Amino acid sequence: MYFHTINKAEPMGRTLMLAWILVLCLWQILPCVPKVEKVTNLHFFLHETTGGADPTAVMVAPPDITSNDNSSPVPFGSVFAIDDPLTVGPERNSGVIGNAQGLGVSASKDTTTVVLYLDFGFTKGKFNGSSISIFSRNPVIEKERELSVVGGRGKFRMAKGFALLKTYFLNETTVIVEYNVTVIHY
């Protein structure tokens, strides 16, 4: 079937050569038996502290404009470095299972969205040493939101998936977010 477009008047040599190329290609491809996809559900809480003596998210670049609504804690254009602990339960002392490291950028003019570029690394259990990469807009003012999982490391190599988020607790300096992550990986 692969050859049905080849002109019959063509010299045989060229057709044979194409056939050999195809055979060689198949020979290269066939030993790669497709791996079975796995689906893993992760449930944890992320703790972010923006104030006090030991913040886990700090502004590293303020916006260089004056037209911002200065009352927002995340003025449009500000960039944050993040290293937030992840715990089993909502309490800060419920057991740390990893951390989320990366950047948050206040990327909407109305300051309702922070785009997150985060690596969620795990330090406990069977996913110790593995991580998932999240790159997504996060409409922080909505109580529930969805972020995309775009990759991973270790056991989560080639991962894709999504995370469902719910704000569990919020005050001026602390936010606790519940994460339900569905990860498809190999």
Ligand SMILES: *[C@@H]1O[C@H](CO)[C@@H](O)[C@H](O)[C@H]1NC(C)=O
């Ligand atoms: C996680 O992996 C690191 C590095 O391999 C190891 O030092 C540590 O003991 C492991 N922790 C757990 C809880 O398995």
Ligand SMILES: *[C@@H]1O[C@H](CO)[C@@H](O)[C@H](O)[C@H]1NC(C)=O
């Ligand atoms: C996570 O899943 C649990 C169990 O299905 C559910 O009770 C909880 O509301 C979910 N949380 C989020 C943030 O989706």
Ligand SMILES: *[C@@H]1O[C@H](CO)[C@@H](O)[C@H](O)[C@H]1NC(C)=O
């Ligand atoms: C916010 O909540 C945290 C955790 O309960 C607490 O440690 C902190 O003092 C609170 N901050 C303010 C400004 O109320």
